[in-house]
Amino acid sequence: MKPISLEEAVALIPNGASVMVGGFMGVGTPERLLDELVRQHKTELTLICNDGAVPGRGVGKLFDAALVSTLTASHIGLNPKVQQQMMAKQVSVDLVPQGTLVERIRAGGCGLGGVLTPTGVGTMVEEGKQQIKLNGKTYLLETALRSDFALIHAFLADYLGNLTYALTARNFNPVMAMAADTVIVTAEHVVPVGVIAPDHVATPAPLVDYLVANG
Amino acid sequence: MKPISLEEAVALIPNGASVMVGGFMGVGTPERLLDELVRQHKTELTLICNDGAVPGRGVGKLFDAALVSTLTASHIGLNPKVQQQMMAKQVSVDLVPQGTLVERIRAGGCGLGGVLTPTGVGTMVEEGKQQIKLNGKTYLLETALRSDFALIHAFLADYLGNLTYALTARNFNPVMAMAADTVIVTAEHVVPVGVIAPDHVATPAPLVDYLVANG
């Protein structure tokens, strides 16, 4: 893990990059990194996250600034801007069931090619996907998802990069922290090594490439 | 969750049952449940666990008492009794790569039909399995594993059944606690509700069917 400034961290991300962003309706989202993405005006992003949040908050800010060209998410119902940009064909949206989305990201992070899920069988979600029958039950083959960058928000981060998350701000963060080529983390608190007990680490230090410095 | 005596807990398990047992080389194994399985002489068990442990310890006790007819595990090299019983065809052994074993159990617990893994491609492990190519890479389709019972050893259990594990005694325990019809738990310490912080719960209470009472 390398400490890095907010500005330098976002400068690593080129236009057109694929970016996973942790958070659920803006809770557990690395807001400072998103603000800086807007400030540096990184465009044509392929965004992978749970939902579209709301305007002005979480990944909603990226749609406010029209930085996203492709979105993979499970729910966009609470952000009218995403709906508008989708209808206007400014953003291409791939809607994925939430449990399938997190398993596809987990597969990407864990070296699995994909998983077999019953979710979506017999619905629009099955279109174009291989179906596999096992013991009389039908499953969809859902393939692994990875990205160039994962932007992660932790509760505690220690000097080595070990991370914990708090309450419902955990959500997609630890799963995405395994599924990207470069993992950039912000934290509510950066603490000395040893403050986080080994049993409480949710993301082990070697997974973190960059920890954004405080202030 | 229902509190239960050790004797009653094991009395639930019929001869011939399939049983997952947590632990890794006997570390994190519910030893009291295994001792009671031996005392009640439950036979013809289908055992699913990481390894064969060593004689006199962990699941090794089940082989000492010749209670196992089928074993699914990743490693049996440190228990000569398992090797002997396998060679004598008293025990049928299915060796599974450790990462594949834990993913198959996780799939069973998470409602997935299976996963695609690169592990085992081009080895004896691929025999009889479907191969799936994605983006030029070959994967084996490994199917979900479930069992009638999971015998789990926790560090802390609260009165509701929330569980934590300690250090390397976690291993297969939380994964197996999701993959069996009936989950029976022993704990190093039973503590009041609230002692375990929500962020530190590894196995949420609703997964636990029976918690073996102290003493």
Next chain:
Amino acid sequence: MDPQTLIARRVALELRSGYLVNLGIGIPTLVANYVPAGLNVFFQSENGLIGTGPIPEQGMAHPLLTDAGGRPISALPGASTFDSAMSFGLIRGGHVDMTVLGGLQVDADGHLANWMIPGKMVPGMGGAMDLVAGAKRVIVAMQHAAKGKSKIVRKCNLPLTSSRPVDLVVTDLAVIGFPGGRITLLETAPGVRVAEVLAVTEADLMIPTEVPEMKI
């Protein structure tokens, strides 16, 4: 009693002690207010919490403790938090005993449509497809009709949420089930006659010889 309260109170009677329950957004959320006394029920919020409590007292909300809609909630003693992989492992893996979801349409085969109206409203399925695929018991809580049109239809013309049929539908007019795979009127709302239900229902309901009134 207003229709939403009626529906929520009737659904709450389906709760059993020890249940792990997931409530969708809207009317389903209200079910938590009517848990029968003495029942120990775990409510899951799919953003990563078991043990959701009521809306926090003034000043007690924490920005990192929210429901699936992003609104502040509280956590009860014995609560647990986890990541989304675990949350949907619980859902898909059959560990959720009961889920209560809103609906746009339910048809005679028990199929639910509740995640999009093509060309008009595309909120996305969120966790709904996993919940219907995985929960042990699926209950739909919704108004019987919208803008004068029955939401209990012969065949859904909106995109389905799952090929797995739901188990029970509770509306402001009726309780509808699928015994033997046939859509059946099980109960009527207080003061509502069977004929009134039939008049506003597109699907052909089976009518048992006796149709009791909801006991609220």
Next chain:
Amino acid sequence: MDPQTLIARRVALELRSGYLVNLGIGIPTLVANYVPAGLNVFFQSENGLIGTGPIPEQGMAHPLLTDAGGRPISALPGASTFDSAMSFGLIRGGHVDMTVLGGLQVDADGHLANWMIPGKMVPGMGGAMDLVAGAKRVIVAMQHAAKGKSKIVRKCNLPLTSSRPVDLVVTDLAVIGFPGGRITLLETAPGVRVAEVLAVTEADLMIPTEVPEMKI
């Protein structure tokens, strides 16, 4: 220097700062004793720990803190523990920068056999198949020959551990690699001549014009 120490010390020179490293049982375990000064390396134990430390002082061992062989170990400040799904997610997912494994045979294609001798010894593959499939760099640390027979063979006749070739083999006589996919003698052990290596090697090694001696 005894052969095991030689091998372990040579392998240790492959470590880089920040590496996450998994060491197999046997000679590989010894590598942890020879980490070059100033290098910050994370060692993983696949039973669920990153940050393994040395064998604990007398009386400091804890029965719930062990290595993959079940023996007591210690944990360094900044260690983390996790379940087996996470442990192998790290391994299979390419997060382990380097693994060091023992071997029974390595062949000219770089294929490793290290988990069974049919009809004789069937310990099982444990985590080895996942490690070879998933780690970024796979190093085999083993004796060059056993009972006078070369372990560097033309083609493995023992069951393979993976179809993915290993990256480097370090023995008591030589360092062998696979540049351009061809099995090649990269270094000789101190005081060992190239001809001596060739004499006890079944596989046909490529010999570069200059073969340096291991720098220990």
